[in-house]
Amino acid sequence: RKEVEQDPGPFNVPEGATVAFNCTYSNSASQSFFWYRQDCRKEPKLLMSVYSSGNEDGRFTAQLNRASQYISLLIRDSKLSDSATYLCVVESNSGYALNFGKGTSLLVTP
Amino acid sequence: EPEVTQTPSHQVTQMGQEVILHCVPISNHLYFYWYRQILGQKVEFLVSFYNNEISEKSEIFDDQFSVERPDGSNFTLKIRSTKLEDSAMYFCASVRDNKFSTDTQYFGPGTRLTVL
Numbered sequence: 001r002k003e004v005e006q007d008p009g010p011f012n013v014p015e016g017a018t019v020a021f022n023c024t025y026s027n028s029a030s031q032s033f034f035w036y037r038q039d040c041r042k043e044p045k046l047l048m049s050v051y052s053s054g055n056e057d058g059r060f061t062a063q064l065n066r067a068s069q070y071i072s073l074l075i076r077d078s079k080l081s082d083s084a085t086y087l088c089v090v091e092s093n094s095g096y097a098l099n100f101g102k103g104t105s106l107l108v109t110p
Numbered sequence: 111e112p113e114v115t116q117t118p119s120h121q122v123t124q125m126g127q128e129v130i131l132h133c134v135p136i137s138n139h140l141y142f143y144w145y146r147q148i149l150g151q152k153v154e155f156l157v158s159f160y161n162n163e164i165s166e167k168s169e170i171f172d173d174q175f176s177v178e179r180p181d182g183s184n185f186t187l188k189i190r191s192t193k194l195e196d197s198a199m200y201f202c203a204s205v206r207d208n209k210f211s212t213d214t215q216y217f218g219p220g221t222r223l224t225v226l
Contacts, residue, residue, distance in 0.1 A: 094166050096165050098145075
């Protein structure tokens, strides 16, 4: 079983739409969870950390369900600039390495 | 805003040659990492480095790879004898302090390595 699994998409949505991405992870001992964003041929950039209580940053909401080992990201009121690949990331047991999912591709169209 | 820098942005080499990829982490950061991303695939952890020694490495990081912090600012990845399958984007990352799990790893812009 892959350590971090995501639906690769692509998700094609119109501007203003709400879109949700899901992710599952295999290591129940994982403690830290993140969503990163990656534009084509660029470095990953942290979008937000994910906390058990859920957290929101503007139009972005992240949720964590430890029992189901499931992480989600909700984007409301999509903008053209949200078009990117969204990477689900889980910290390894050692606390050093980040384990990345393959990413979910989002294309927001006018 | 401080950032991680990497040079060169693109390196082309012949199979069997040695390459050294260079990174300058953020100045007050203590933990350094190398990741790679083969085109179309996920970002993969290679190695982490703290206090002048490797703290963790993946299966990918075999004897062909080595890392070094030759001075107070640079962090290098050396591939001794490159193979075609080493062609990838190599990202350097750093984090201020690994004690706090929410500390962010900041990634450099990457070096695209092409092995011919």
